[in-house]
Every structure is written in C-alpha cells, then in structure tokens.
Amino acid sequence: MNNGNKCVLGLDLGTTKICAVIAEIRRDHPLRILGFASCPSQGLRRGVIIDVQKTVEAIKKAVNQASLMAGVDVSEAYVGIAGDHVNSMNSSGVVGVSDEDGRICKSDIERVVQSAAAVKVPIDREILHIIPQEFVIDGRREIIDPIGMLGVRLEAHVHVVTGAVSAVQNMCMSIERAGLHVKDIALEPLASSSAVLGNEEREMGVCLVDIGGGTTDIAVFSRGGIRYTGVIGLGGQNVTNDIAIGLKTSWAVAEDLKCKAASVDLTQIDPNEEVKVPNLTDRSNQNISRLLLAEIVDARMEEIFCLVRDKLGEKRLNLASGVVLTGGGALLKGVVKCGEKVLGLPVRLGLPKDIQGMVEGIERPSYSTAIGLSFLAREHLGNKNDSHLSDNDLQGAGFEAVFGRMKAWFQTWI
Known part of the structure; x- marks a missing residue:
C-alpha cells in the first residue's frame, strides 16, 4: 500500500472452518477491514490438526479469497490457537x-x-x-x-x-506450507475478547464463551485483567452429530438443518410445524417435527452451558457484566435465552466492534477471533513513536522464534 499504513492477516484455524481477515492498521483510527473469507476445514479435530494437507489447502483457499477481496497480498499471519490440549x-x-x-x-x-x-x-x-x-x-x-x-x-x-508442543508445531508447519510466515500466536478467546468486549465489562467482570466447532473456549475478565481460561471439549460439531443420529440423516443435511431450521428456544416452536429431512437409508424424504429438532439441539446446548456453569462455579468469579457469546455456535437461534436460563446471568451476543471498511458479512460472531487477532497485531505494531508503521514492523522472524514471541506476548496485556 502507498499510504504508509500496513496490512495484517488474522488467521483462525477452526475445527469446521478456516477464517481469514486482512485489515489495514491506521494509527488512532478504527481497524479497516479490507478482505475476509472462510472455507470449510476437514483437517482439524477439536482444534488440533489431524491432516496437514487438508489444512494447508483450506488455509490457501481462505487466504487467497481474502487477498482477492482486499486487493493486496500478505505473507505473514497472526494466528489463533485453541483446542482441548490448552x-x-x-x-x-x-x-x-x-x-x-x-x-x-x-x-x-x-x-x-x-x-x-x-x-x-x-x-x-x-x-x-x-x-x-x-x-x-x-x-x-x-x-x-x-x-x-x-x-x-x-x-x-x-x-x-x-x-502441546506438537500441536503448535503442526499448526506452524501447516501455515508455512501454505506459503505464510507465522508472525505471532494468540489464544483464541483472548483474541476474540479484543474484538467483542468493552473496557467496562472487563473491569466489572465478564465471561467470554466462544462456541466453536470442536470446542467451547472460556475466558473470564475482572478488574481489567484475565482471571481464568478454560476449554470444554464440545461445540457446534456435536450439535450437528446429534441431529444426524437423532434424525437418521447425513452430516451435510444435519449441518444445514442446524443453520437454517434449528432453534434452542422451544417456546417459539409451533408443535405442528414440520421439516422435510432426507432419510439416510432409502434417500426418501421424511417429515420431522421441528419441535423434535429443537429438543435435540436444546439438549446439547444445555449440556455445554451446564459445563460452563460448572467451570465458573469452581472458580467463584464475580461476573457483574454477565456472559458474552461468540463463535459460530453463537448463531443458533435462541442460544442467548438458553444461556441465561442455565447460567442464571445476563447473556448477550458478542459482535466485532470498532471496525470499518468491508464490514458487511463480517460483523458476525464467527469472525470474532480473526478480527481480534488483527486488533492484537495493531496493539503490537502500533507501539512506535513514529506516525506510521515502518516496513520492518511486519517482518517475521520465522518458525524458530515463534515460541519466544509467544512468551513475550504478555507485554500486550500490561
């Protein structure tokens, strides 16, 4: 770019999809989104890479699509890490x-x-x-x-x-095979918090619940700082699996039903309403009560929120600002009401804030982590005395220095 500003890539490697966000960093201005994309991922399970080649292909596809939208090429990535190994x-x-x-x-x-x-x-x-x-x-x-x-x-x-060292190494290797350098790594709920939480919430006490495909990540803030992080080995993928088994249909149909027809709020469902579901055995359509679909989804989401409640109960944390939901699982209809019922706390949907540019389609909980990584990149790169960021600010030190940079990341949070 020729205006002295710099571009950064936030890369969220999720269990079900890879999200890429390219943003322009401008001093004393909101983050400007230039391009974004998400692509299905089949190379991860519960946040851990199990197939390097499939992961590399998904990374390339997501980054290429985001670069095409942005009109710029990127060579380095700020990457989110999560999973039940954390x-x-x-x-x-x-x-x-x-x-x-x-x-x-x-x-x-x-x-x-x-x-x-x-x-x-x-x-x-x-x-x-x-x-x-x-x-x-x-x-x-x-x-x-x-x-x-x-x-x-x-x-x-x-x-x-x-x-786990191996999980981090495999992630870095996959990203580098996709033609990118790993600039830095951040825990995904911490990155998401930069995009969706306000300073007052952090001060009074708030719990961020990031419902991903394979895991649900928890981060609690109070008195301005981080107090607790945790991982639950359940996510949106479990909901899809429950639908597929309960309705005897394919995974693809179950995912489509979850996104388009499912609801966690049973009170809003007409008990006489039905949906057509292809049968897995003879491919014929079966009429299924939409209430049955909602009951399947509600049972799993209640379980996830009960596990969150148990984690928070163990720590006896003050959450005056309640709970903020983000991640793809937060898009389920009625999920806020379900969370309030189980947790006994005020719950709101966490949407990315303080962004400009190509915001249509990206102001969704599923992009919170990738946008948050761009916010953290701005905090790092913006800690300069000059009016613009220098060309050297975005030069990575390669895979060998990643662990050292992760340990130094704490300076962002002081």
Whole structure:
C-alpha cells in the first residue's frame, strides 16, 4: 500500500472452518477491514490438526479469497490457537526492587514476571502466554503499571497458558506450507475478547464463551485483567452429530438443518410445524417435527452451558457484566435465552466492534477471533513513536522464534 499504513492477516484455524481477515492498521483510527473469507476445514479435530494437507489447502483457499477481496497480498499471519490440549493456571512470584532508591523499573517487572512464570511444564508442553493480572507493591494490591513507583517488595500475579508442543508445531508447519510466515500466536478467546468486549465489562467482570466447532473456549475478565481460561471439549460439531443420529440423516443435511431450521428456544416452536429431512437409508424424504429438532439441539446446548456453569462455579468469579457469546455456535437461534436460563446471568451476543471498511458479512460472531487477532497485531505494531508503521514492523522472524514471541506476548496485556 502507498499510504504508509500496513496490512495484517488474522488467521483462525477452526475445527469446521478456516477464517481469514486482512485489515489495514491506521494509527488512532478504527481497524479497516479490507478482505475476509472462510472455507470449510476437514483437517482439524477439536482444534488440533489431524491432516496437514487438508489444512494447508483450506488455509490457501481462505487466504487467497481474502487477498482477492482486499486487493493486496500478505505473507505473514497472526494466528489463533485453541483446542482441548490448552491448559491454564494462575501463579505468583516475588522479587526485591533492585534500585537503591526503591524505584521500580522495567527490569524489575521482567524479573518478577519470570519468577511468577517459573512453573513446572512437562517436556511435551510449551508456555503460550504469560499474562500479568496485577502487581503488588509492599502489600498494596491491584496495581496495573508499577514502573516508576516506589517500594521494596514487588509481587506479580500472572495467568499462565500452556499448550502441546506438537500441536503448535503442526499448526506452524501447516501455515508455512501454505506459503505464510507465522508472525505471532494468540489464544483464541483472548483474541476474540479484543474484538467483542468493552473496557467496562472487563473491569466489572465478564465471561467470554466462544462456541466453536470442536470446542467451547472460556475466558473470564475482572478488574481489567484475565482471571481464568478454560476449554470444554464440545461445540457446534456435536450439535450437528446429534441431529444426524437423532434424525437418521447425513452430516451435510444435519449441518444445514442446524443453520437454517434449528432453534434452542422451544417456546417459539409451533408443535405442528414440520421439516422435510432426507432419510439416510432409502434417500426418501421424511417429515420431522421441528419441535423434535429443537429438543435435540436444546439438549446439547444445555449440556455445554451446564459445563460452563460448572467451570465458573469452581472458580467463584464475580461476573457483574454477565456472559458474552461468540463463535459460530453463537448463531443458533435462541442460544442467548438458553444461556441465561442455565447460567442464571445476563447473556448477550458478542459482535466485532470498532471496525470499518468491508464490514458487511463480517460483523458476525464467527469472525470474532480473526478480527481480534488483527486488533492484537495493531496493539503490537502500533507501539512506535513514529506516525506510521515502518516496513520492518511486519517482518517475521520465522518458525524458530515463534515460541519466544509467544512468551513475550504478555507485554500486550500490561
């Protein structure tokens, strides 16, 4: 581009689809969407790659379509990671302030965060994120930025996210085989939160529930910081499977029924209304009660929300701002009402905010992660003193440096 602005690619590798978003970064302006696309994916299961070639083909197709819409070529990607291999924990560390006058500097922050992140990680796992929740100076809590403050004892509370090394390696390999460099990796619910949550919600307490194809990801924010992340091994794909089995029809028909005819709100269904469903055995059409379809979908969605409720109950977290739903599963009719009934909290649909450009068709929960990755890219690349981003800002360091960059990602969240 010739205007001094830069383009970034947000890439969401989901179980059922690959989403690509190309956005223009402009200082002090909303993110400008230039192009986007989504393509079916058959190479992942519950967020983990099981077929590299199919994944590569889907990545190429999605990125090429987004590039064609945007009119620009991209060579690097900010990538979301999720799946039931992802685990998280809260940890803390303490150091003494190094300066004789007790003034806290950047090196003190780095030391105390490293101390807090010194957790035992098995050899087959890698730290994906080290996210500061708060700092404590001589017993004074809830300090966000302690640099320049005075004290003797500095404590950090951090949220540590880990993932399977093999899962990350296979993801990076697939992206590079698709002709892209991995610029950085972010946990998908954290990326989604950048696109759909407001600062007031983060401060008062909010739970983001990202209902994907293979998993449902949870992220809880309170007092401005991340407090908990978790994964449930169920998603929209399970709903489709239930429909296919319950109505004895094909997967493709079940998916179509889920998207076009299914509802989670049983009170809005006419018990006499029927839908035509092709029979799997003799290919003839059968008339099925739409209420039966809704009951099948409702049972699975209630189970997912019950598991979310159990996860939140274990942590005893304050959620004054309620729950925000995103991901493709949030598009099910009546899902907000179902969530409120099970969780006993206010629930809203999370749609991408503060975007301009090619927004028609992208202001949907299913694009929240890819858009959120573009927001995080802007936060990283925008931390410069010049008025425009330099050409070097988008130059990746290659696969070998990915893990190091993931560990440094925490700087975005301070």
